[in-house]
Amino acid sequence: MDILKKLTRKSRIKSPWLLHFDCGSCNGCDIEVLACLTPVYDIERFGIINVGNPKHADLLLVTGTVNHRNKKVLVNLAEQMPEPKIVVALGSCGLSGGVFREAYNVIGGVDKIIPVDVYVPGCPPKPEAIIDGVVTGLEKFSKKKDG
């Protein structure tokens, strides 16, 4: 069993599956995440696949200022992901609320709702920065204990 567990773990690091959720961003970060998946940046060459089901995902990419309505969805998605998991917050909005910090329906930052492992600054971050962020996340992932 131990070998099997180790193998699963290793494969999760070598080929992490990614779930992307837009938590109220302006779309800029989302299209950059999508741009990462398309030919020019093509993160699938690292074995990273974009999945729609949180139960299959190892990495959660969250973009955007969190608001009162979608925070429930965010918590729900994060809870459904198997442990260990990595949460990457993208863009100024995801980190702190960015320019919208003072708006009335903005909570401001993903880390106010769920724990965040990697912060990727930028408005929006370039695809290169997103790749860096995912790689930094995976380093952290390999150190995390099994849940």
Next chain:
Amino acid sequence: MFDMTPNILRNFFHKSSTRLYPKETRQAFGNARGELYNEIEACIFCRTCARKCPSQCITVDTKEATWQCDPFVCVYCGVCVENCPKKCLHQKNDYRKPVTDKEIIFMKGETKKKKCEGDPQET
């Protein structure tokens, strides 16, 4: 029926369009707006940047001669750089690297003598 096939074949015979990012890093464009930094020696702590910033990420204390910027709030719009009277604010062409912990850029300069304190117009 096979209208996409010529495109796919063409892609086979062309150079791959993928940028092999971690292996080859692309030179950023000269105009690109990236990481913000301050040449603190030249800064006169006039607070123009803090006032003009649309996301209010810069805090300046004139008395203590400190300049603070929260890079996680900054939207990299470059308004502060354009408005700096001393031209001591700059943006690198490269983006800021992802980190695992939040940080704040904190800079402390020397308190300027009376001659240019608080007056951005004076050079």
Next chain:
Amino acid sequence: MARTIIPFGPQHQVFPEPIHLKLVLEDEIVKEVVPALGYVHRGLEMLADVRDFHQMIQICERVCGICSTIHAQCYCQGIEELMGIEIPDRARFLRVIWAEIHRVQSHLLWLGLFADAFGFESLFMQCWKIREKIMDINEATGGNRVNPSINIIGGVKRDMNPDMAQWVLTQLDLVEKEVNHLEKVLLNDYTVKKRTVGKGVLTREKAMELGAVGPTLRGSGVEQDIRQIGYAAYGELAHRPVVGIDGDAYSRNRVRFLETLQAIALVREAVSKLPAGDISVKVKGKPEGEVVTRVEQPRGELMYYIKGNGGKNLDRLRIRTPTFANIPPLLSMLPGIELADVPVIVLSIDPCISCTER
């Protein structure tokens, strides 16, 4: 027949953004649709209270990441009208150039996502591959891939020197060549036609009544495009709206495809006519009074209502985005179609939820 209610979204593979649709089905046929919004609502119109009217440019730009330049352009245009500022000719042409580059980017993005909605993965990848060239243009000329931030009140921030303009044109030539290769696929391919022809029909009358805008309206045969007003430099450029006939998903697809080519042609014309001179004028004073200003976004008519009170903060900033106007037509398109076609129809209006909810 038993009725089933299927929740569609907020987190769904087809949409990059969260929108929730409650679909009431009978068998496989959609009978009724109730949209639930609010997943992206930020309330940024209220930020006019805490930010001055210059800072609002950057905020307006971030209403939507796909059409950011055009939002900022519309806002600046409104404030200029309030303050009675005439911007230099060169700035007017430069605004057109950046806006049209943005349109190409947005339409290519949409063509890709649309292909993805009916499972044509390779077409999606191809469109997005072409789009990266436009993103490079944005970065090289404006400084950022998505939010170039070039509009300021009184003109534009950055100039385009002849070398740069030439480089932009050569890049656009490459883009045009590649887009032309896709013409046969997007307009003739069996798969594309099978999934789009006759789906989500919006008749001309219905489109007018429900207040559709942009390619959704033009796809139904109405020749209306805000660029015809001739704001910025559009009055001096040859431009005729692209119009579809059938009002189905295919017709909207065709309109957007042809508009992509038209936008490239407009950039070329604007560069050739680019006058010399200043790129901005100095702005003095504060906006006072109220104004309604409109521009054509990739998704349709964008309307800003601005009310200033002579102070540095605006009294009211109201943004009516094209997707907001296109949601009622969408609700009328959906009933009567099969569940499997819902993503295709929803995407055919080019939904931009962050615009809609602001």
Next chain:
Amino acid sequence: MKEVISTTKGTVVSKTVDMKKDGYRFVTMSCVELDADTVDILYHFDRDLHLKHLRLTIQKKEAVPSVSLVYFAAFLVENEIQDQFGIRFDGLVLDYERTLYLEKEAPDAPYCRISVSRDVKSGED
């Protein structure tokens, strides 16, 4: 804004019907707070790229007759105004009951900055 026609609560629906007969397309509505008690509601219409506006000045506590039966497209923006200003619209085709954008945690009628007034529906829970 050149062509602005003032209306009252009684005539707004009939004027909208006239607009529809004339072939105008409904663009949108804007709500502007004037002072603590009154707001302006502007109805924007467009025909062949030509804009026309109706202006309705009302008390915040009053209910406004909805035009969503005339122009279906108005239901979204009327719900939005209900959310943001707390003004009630009578006869909405689809009433979200002030939950279109805002959850309970969010501030009530956030766009009324001068005084937050909540329209108390008779017998509300």
